[in-house]
Amino acid sequence: MITVVGYDGSPPPPPAAERLAGAALVVGGARHLAAVPVPAGARTVVMGDVAQALDAVDGADGDVVVLASGDPGFFGIVRALRSRGHEPEVLPALSSVARAFARAGLSWDDALVVSAHGRDLRRAVNACRAHPKVAVLTAPGAGPAELGRALFPQSPRSFVVCEDLGGPNERVTRCRPAEATTRSWHEPNVVLVLDDGRAVGERGWIAGARPGPSSWALPEDAFEHRNSVVTKAEVRALALARLGPRVGDLIWDIGAGSGSVAIECARFGAAAIAVERDQESCERIRANVRAHGVRVAVSRGEAPAVLEHLPDPDAVFVGGGGPEVVRACASRALRGVVVALAAMERVRPTLDALAAEGLTAHAVQLQASRLSPLPGDVHRLAAANPVFVVWGERDAVPPPARAAGPSRRPQILARLPEGDT
Ligand SMILES: C[S@@+](CC[C@H](N)C(=O)[O-])C[C@H]1O[C@@H](n2cnc3c(N)ncnc32)[C@H](O)[C@@H]1O
Incomplete structure (x- = not known):
């Protein structure tokens, strides 16, 4: 059995502690492995390279616990496990995004959540330019300073930088993009990018970005x-x-x-x-x-x-x-x-x-x-x-290939993308 346990700084609740006690293999970031009780006889694998850690899960004998931050089903390891054919039990903790908005005292059903983790920062930056309330999951080299540099001075915004939520270095800082470029920040962190005056938002029926316009090509x-x-x-x-x-x-x-x-x-x-x-x-x-x-x-x-x-x-x-x-x-x-x-x-x-x-x-x-x-x-x-x-x-879609005879073999699809971590 594979159990994915979310960690948000609180001690693991009873079901998670039970799974940990019976685990033959525990996989997780060094920070997470150090924070939870790992049984003496269990093998541990530090999640640096995600593919290697997943290989260890694939070949495991006995019960496995995978530790991950926050809600592992949200920009987390659950997708990667599923794409390898596993059907994990998931015991989530509070997502860093939910916690960050709680710290800012803001509702977040109307917020856009974007990830710069293992991805190009520019799409996250463009989302922040266009949308009044965005949570950015960051990564080293794509954090508060880089976001601030990209948004200043064209896009007046305020930042709420939430560092190490639930951890020993937790700190919540409100600042302007320019100020974010001059400071150093603890990992991990999540940044709320807010357009003051529009950040409270309207009550809606759909989470995230507003749906597209009801009409376009306006007169x-x-x-x-x-x-x-x-x-x-x-x-x-x-x-x-x-x-x-x-x-x-x-x-x-x-x-x-x-x-x-x-x-x-x-x-x-x-x-x-x-x-x-x-x-x-x-x-x-x-x-x-x-x-x-x-x-x-x-x-x-x-x-x-x-x-x-x-x-x-x-x-x-x-x-x-x-x-x-x-x-x-x-x-x-x-x-x-x-x-x-x-x-x-x-x-x-x-x-x-x-x-x-x-x-x-x-x-x-x-x-x-x-x-x-x-x-x-x-x-x-x-x-x-x-x-x-x-x-x-730039990359024009080629015209569909002409219908071939019955001997034509189906094309092998490219590998599924790696997980989000
Ligand atoms: C791969 S995503 C995982 C998100 C996670 N599943 C969640 O629900 O919080 C990793 C990013 O989440 C954010 N994050 C995770 N734990 C955090 C924490 N304790 N404090 C602040 N941000 C955190 C950071 O932006 C980090 O780069």
Whole structure:
């Protein structure tokens, strides 16, 4: 029998103590093994390399106890054990996230919980840029200082850094991102990243991030704009489909105008930066952002020079700027670039700029005619100007393989991913 025992600093409750007393093998971090009573005859394996520790569990003779922090079913070892075919009994303790929010005196059903443990920090940072209440499970090299460095100064937030909850070095510190960069922090720690004023949150029906918007490709009059300089709804619909904004993404909107694309990306939960050279337009973008109740950073300046100071985007919308700007965006975009163009002569250089940076390029001309009422209960077609939408994808999905004959063998799927610890 394999029992996973969660540890949160309290002595193991009776069922966990019983499993420990009868264990032939106890696996866990050095900190956990030192904190619980391990029977004299039991073999112990220190969980450094997770795969090696799991090998020991696979080959164990007799009952096994795996010690893990907090709730082992939450970003913990239970997934890895299951993926190796085990059906463990789980005796959870309080998750560090629940404990951290309790220390901060905040509800957390509306909080986003992200892990930087064994993963790239950038997705966690982007979630913090977009969402008002985020708990970050950290790792060495991806902790409070690195988070603070990434968020300062564009994203005003406050941190609640919770170190070694339940342990001898427990400390709860409220600070600003800038201050977090100058201090040293005990492992393990969890960081609550809060947008003051929005951190109390609304009562909802779903845990975590709010569901996506109920409608998108909003009409032009949902945004303040100057002389109809706003990406039309039909064009925005395709642009958003190709940008694919999600929680954890960062989207740039270059030549943002009214900020409509950046704002719609933020409504999908992505972090967004609107780049615009005109001061008045920047003010208009900020007003539109406020009106839509989202967060969008506004960077005033001229692309491509201003882009150097921005964090790498997942995807970019270019509403204004020539092939030089498109190429600069393509060189930085992790996933893709979408460009809206009125002039036909710009299409070829745009395709070339995307291809030069290794993106697979596509283009379409969109021409929408909206029904417009005429007297006498009839309608005419009001034609909008045609627009070219050109886009490039970094890792374009290859077309499905042609159906093969009956002798074709099924493909072996890649190995299941490793666990979360
Ligand atoms: C692999 S995750 C495990 C989460 C765990 N299952 C839980 O429910 O707390 C490891 C991360 O959890 C957080 N963590 C675990 N124990 C902690 C503690 N005692 N104090 C603060 N953070 C802790 C840290 O962010 C750590 O890097």
